[in-house]
Amino acid sequence: MSKNIKQNLGFFTLFLCILITLFFLGSIIYFISVRGFRVISWEFLTQGPRMGMTQGGIAPVIVGTLYLTLGAIIFALPLGLACAIYLCEYSPKGLAVNVIRISINNLAGVPSVVFGLFGLAIFVNFFGFGVSILSGSLTLGILILPLIISSTQEALLAVPVSIREASLSLGATRWETIKNIVLPTALPGILTGVILSIGRVAGETAPILFTAAAFYTRGYPKSVFSEVMALPYHIYALMTEGTHPAKQTAIAYGCSLVLLLMVLLISAAAIFIRQRQRGASGQ
Template identity: 60%
Template structure:
């Protein structure tokens, strides 16, 4: 049976729309299921107390604090390094061989499986540098993992600043460094910020890189130094859902909700910043 081109087109577009909606399905399911089952677990006590009775009762404070410490550490490592690398790629390096090799390295770094970052962190930071399983080791491992995210997005942000800004600045007698600082960076800032937030969100949610570098199974106290082990939200959720029998579903869902809320809020912030600056882009 033959259809006219117009009918074929209708059918095809319908199928494509259906496929797109299927892709959205898991976001809806995840958010709905977690909100429905987890909202009841959220209370002031849940967020601010230590876990008790083998994590079957009490709160998740040390996991929240641990994740916060890890993310901050990862950011302190990856942001300056990533921003500098992006500045090099976009402002200093021409299209030379070094630039191309760096680009390939970044592509590959971005593709390394997260558990392999975990092995790397274990071998380099935990064992070779003797930092032990610690916040320092975990932060550095996560920092290495989000480095390509920060470099790539910062580079895109820098390269989207019109070439003419640089030419104008130099023509007015500014040095190269002054040009980057005053005529390029301020205009790339929203993009850099967006990329950084996305990187942070990714670091907050990752489990595999921290498995062997920092994560403590059950440690009902807050970390006091960089060399302490720590609990972390994603690992805590993993432990609760697969390693500890007879945990009330509410506690699992509550933990998942806190983790999801942190990560999605960061992403929504990034999306909001981007669309705000895109709408009032000035050139």
């Protein structure tokens, strides 16, 4: 009897745990959605800030985030693909592979603000790119490299060995097999990883603090060497700088909702694609 009471108590506690977790996470989304929707309008999404950040919209801020995200992907995708292809298709099992695997794991664990300092020292100062889209994109690119590598690896490993062997037995070289058979088959999986990385990059703030972001720029960025406004940094700056806290908080709610919607929709898309694939491959 007491055995079953214990079980009921235990199960009730577990139920409470997930309830509290969902309550907190739900309330974040609830508050930001409700208060953010009051601010968002067509004007808010399509115009630049006016009157010292107290009026107008956030169009250049959204555009800035898109540039940074695009730049980071352009930089990290080829590198990540190459690395994953090497590890899955060419790797002679041995020291080199272990070294690479360990460095990927550790790179994934480096705090984001440390990436920011690295970007500041190397891209901003050493290469002289200054505080710019270029410096920020490169810094963000390094940050998501491990994510792209591990998701690409997962996609490549899911390609059955038999397909590869069939291609090789027909006389195709290793590279022809990769290019014509393995990559097309793994493409949806690779895309999922890329989409997830986009979601991650769009919301990162600490790496762009000293490498790319500015609280206010006039109009849209003109080249890869200009500083940009970016959504996540904009939220932070609205809460800590400026002279009209009340009006700025309202705009920050709008920015948070736009960022939240962007990131959640992007990662939801990626996760659903991945689930369908796992379902399809019978896992």
